[in-house]
Amino acid sequence: MNGPADRHATFELEALPHLGSMYRVALRLTGEPAAAEDLVQDAMLKAFRAWDRFRPGSNARAWLLTILRNEFINGYRREKRGPVLVELDAAPYAIYGAVAGNDPEGRFFDSIVDERVQQALLDLPAEFREVVVLSDVEGLPYAEISEIAGIPVGTVKSRLFRGRRLLQTALYEHAVEMGYIKPRNRT
Amino acid sequence: MTLPPLNCAEAVAQLQDYLKGEITPELAERVREHLAVCRGCLQHAEFERNFLQVLETRLRVTTVPSGLRERILSALDTRPR
Numbered sequence: 001m002n003g004p005a006d007r008h009a010t011f012e013l014e015a016l017p018h019l020g021s022m023y024r025v026a027l028r029l030t031g032e033p034a035a036a037e038d039l040v041q042d043a044m045l046k047a048f049r050a051w052d053r054f055r056p057g058s059n060a061r062a063w064l065l066t067i068l069r070n071e072f073i074n075g076y077r078r079e080k081r082g083p084v085l086v087e088l089d090a091a092p093y094a095i096y097g098a099v100a101g102n103d104p105e106g107r108f109f110d111s112i113v114d115e116r117v118q119q120a121l122l123d124l125p126a127e128f129r130e131v132v133v134l135s136d137v138e139g140l141p142y143a144e145i146s147e148i149a150g151i152p153v154g155t156v157k158s159r160l161f162r163g164r165r166l167l168q169t170a171l172y173e174h175a176v177e178m179g180y181i182k183p184r185n186r187t
Numbered sequence: 188m189t190l191p192p193l194n195c196a197e198a199v200a201q202l203q204d205y206l207k208g209e210i211t212p213e214l215a216e217r218v219r220e221h222l223a224v225c226r227g228c229l230q231h232a233e234f235e236r237n238f239l240q241v242l243e244t245r246l247r248v249t250t251v252p253s254g255l256r257e258r259i260l261s262a263l264d265t266r267p268r
Contacts, residue, residue, distance in 0.1 A: 023251045037255055100230065100234075104233070114246075142209050157209075161203065164238070
């Protein structure tokens with residue numbers, strides 16, 4: 001049996017090194033530094049209370065991010081900030097066909113300011129945002145994302161595909177509006 | 188057993204997962220073979236790679252706020268309700 005001192009020491013040793021990962025994910029999920037700090041702190045306390053259920057030697061980062069992710073989704077639902085699930089038939093269009101003629105490498109992305117990229121991510125429905133954050137911002141493998149979000153790897157792939165496409169569309173439309181790229185020639 | 192070459196639509200469908208290293212080595216080899224002979228799909232791959240790099244470099248936060256670690260450590264010491 002672990003005493004309180006052991007619990008504390010092992011938690012500090014195995015869980016706290018993932019603080020950076022948790023904060024980065026929390027900030028991109030919430031979009032606000034203060035909300036991100038609260039989310040990380042709530043998740044860490046919850047993890048500490050459940051520390052006896054963590055299997056030593058298993059993936060602590062995935063375990064912690066699962067708790068953080070669930071806290072976020074539950075809070076999101078509580079605040080009724082719109083549906084977590086979106087209509088799947090509202091398919092965004094593929095923009096590559098629109099830019100291939102004059103900007104095939106997508107250089108227009110480089111003209112867009114960081115804040116606009118961040119906003120486009122926040123505008124994504126939560127179920128797409130979480131997989132994009134975990135994969136494309138934090139760099140986690142699909143198998144780990146599957147564990148964290150509690151969905152099969154195939155669903156991770158399809159949500160990533162749709163989430164990235166929604167982002168590309170939003171950034172393209174912004175770039176057209178700002179004059180960074182000419183709209184598709186309709187002739 | 189030799190698998191048939193991928194066509195453009197099949198190759199494009201795999202591009203993002205290919206760039207993320209999330210497809211099998213066998214399928215990755217077939218995507219690579221297609222890109223080696225198809226300039227259009229190679230350009231499309233460059234577009235997708237640039238997009239993924241934008242997400243990685245513009246959205247990654249590097250610093251944890253000072254004091255967060257300490258706040259958590261001291262909160263661990265207070266007993267939950």
